[in-house]
Amino acid sequence: MRFTFGYLGFAPIAAIMFLPLWTPAIGAASGTAAGFTDPQEIDRAVSSFTGAQIGEIGGARGPADRRLKLADCTAPLTARWHGQRESTVRVDCPDAGGWHVFIATKSAPAIEAKARMVKRGDPLTVVVRGRGFTVQRTGEAMENGSVGDWIGVRTALKASPVRARIERPGLVIIPSY
Numbered sequence: 303m304r305f306t307f308g309y310l311g312f313a314p315i316a317a318i319m320f321l322p323l324w325t326p327a328i329g330a331a332s333g334t335a336a337g338f339t340d341p342q343e344i345d346r347a348v349s350s351f352t353g354a355q356i357g358e359i360g361g362a363r364g365p366a367d368r369r370l371k372l373a374d375c376t377a378p379l380t381a382r383w384h385g386q387r388e389s390t391v392r393v394d395c396p397d398a399g400g401w402h403v404f405i406a407t408k409s410a411p412a413i414e415a416k417a418r419m420v421k422r423g424d425p426l427t428v429v430v431r432g433r434g435f436t437v438q439r440t441g442e443a444m445e446n447g448s449v450g451d452w453i454g455v456r457t458a459l460k461a462s463p464v465r466a467r468i469e470r471p472g473l474v475i476i477p478s479y
Contacts, residue, residue, distance in 0.1 A: 337374050338370075338371050338372060338373065338374055339370075339372045339373065339375050339379075339395065341365065341366040341367065342365075342366075343375075343379060344366040344370075344379065344393050344403060344405065345362065345366050347379040347380075347381045347393050348361070348362045348366075348381060348391050348393060348405050349362070351381035351382075351391060352391065352407060357408065358408065359409070360407060360408065361407060361408060362391070362405050362406070362407055362408070363405075363406045366403065366405060370403070372401050372403070373395070373397075373399075373400075373401060375396075375397055375400060376397055377395070377396045377397055378396075379393055379394065379395060380393070381393050381394075382394075384404055389409055390404050390405065390406055390407065391404070391405045392404055419446065419447070419448050419471070420443050420446065420447050420448070420453065420468050420471055420472075420474075421446050422443055422444060422445050422446055423442060424442070424443045424472070425440065425472070426440070426441045426442065426443055426466075426472060426473065426474050427439075427440060427441070427472060427473050428440070428441040428455055428457055428466055428474050429469075429473065429474070429475050429476070430475075430476045430477075430478055431475060431476075431477060431478060432477075432478030433478075435478075439457055440457070441455045441456060441457040441466075441474070442455065442456050443455060444456055444463050447468050448468065449468050449469070449470060449471075450467065450468060451467070451468050452465050452467050452468075453468060453474070455474055464476060
């Protein structure tokens with residue numbers, strides 16, 4: 303005796319068997335499940351605290367991870383700076399037994415660039431690099447510049463200035479070809 307399911311006769315049975323597998327995907331597509339804090343609430347808390355949107359300077363580098371399953375918070379979320387550099391925001395759930403997450407912020411490149419400046423008159427180490435040798439000597443910056451710029455450098459009181467590339471503050475390189 304041969305037993306077969308008709309094409310339509312098998313579909314209801316398959317749906318019943320596979321429904322538990324589809325339920326989490328259906329819940330995730332419609333939003334967060336009940337009992338969990340929506341990660342978008344964390345994004346809103348960070349944006350209102352910093353005054354900048356996600357991806358903007360001063361705002362969060364990226365959105366909160368959508369896979370987070372944090373307990374539902376009945377009180378409004380609180381945000382504050384974490385650390386002295388103010389590069390991370392701590393978001394807290396003030397409920398009893400609450401949670402906290404840390405969100406990185408996007409810093410201003412102008413502030414980082416100013417920290418990498420060389421000013422006229424700064425003492426420098428001048429390095430000449432070539433194939434198989436390296437020579438270094440002290441020098442003085444003849445002009446202002448930042449990392450990657452070519453500036454004039456004087457290596458002795460009566461010597462004419464040479465052009466060198468700023469490697470980092472305090473160090474310039476003269477490549478030898």
